Amino acid sequence: MDIEVIRDYCLSKPDAVETLPFGPDTLVFKVNDKIFLLLPLDSDQPQFNVKCDPDLALELRETYHAVQPGFHMNKKHWNTVILDGSIPAKLIKEWIDHSYELVAKPKKKK
Numbered sequence: 001m002d003i004e005v006i007r008d009y010c011l012s013k014p015d016a017v018e019t020l021p022f023g024p025d026t027l028v029f030k031v032n033d034k035i036f037l038l039l040p041l042d043s044d045q046p047q048f049n050v051k052c053d054p055d056l057a058l059e060l061r062e063t064y065h066a067v068q069p070g071f072h073m074n075k076k077h078w079n080t081v082i083l084d085g086s087i088p089a090k091l092i093k094e095w096i097d098h099s100y101e102l103v104a105k106p107k108k109k110k
Contacts (some may be wrong), residue, residue, distance in 0.1 A: 001089045003039060003046050010037055013100050030038060036103040037096060038073075042067075042103040050099035075110055 010016055010029040016036075020030045027039040038049040052060065054076050060100045061079065066086050070078025081095065082086065 001083055001092050003041065003083075005041055005089075006037075006083075006096070008047055009096060010039075010100075015104070016100070030040075031100060031104045034103040036099045040084050047071075047080055048073075048083070049080050050079055050095050051102050052095070052098060053102070054077050056098070 006019070006054070007027060011018060011031075013036075014027055014032065016031050019030060020026070021028055025040060025042040027041065029037040029039070035052055040047065049070050049072075055078070057069075057079050061069065064087055066082040066084050067079045068082065069075035070094055071080045073080075081092065082094075
């Protein structure tokens with residue numbers, strides 16, 4: 001997968017929007033005004049950050065070398081995925097879906 005495929009996939013999500021709040025070098029994808037994916041355009045190697053359930057985040061980091069703690073993010077809730085070709089596109093899409101669903105679902109009222 002490459003940056004354009006990631007971008008197109010993010011924008012295909014219901015109510016997803018693309019913003020540039022950190023400047024022209026980082027695409028930020030949001031739903032409900034909350035970030036579900038960050039895509040830096042100036043990295044030496046293509047990569048992106050996605051939100052993740054904390055237990056799953058640890059499991060993915062242990063399983064895949066290309067999954068690292070979220071760069072410049074809360075390491076408990078975010079992973080950085082390096083697009084080095086070692087992870088199948090199907091899995092990458094599942095992780096994007098997971099991040100989107102974590103952010104898109106409405107919070108339970110107390």
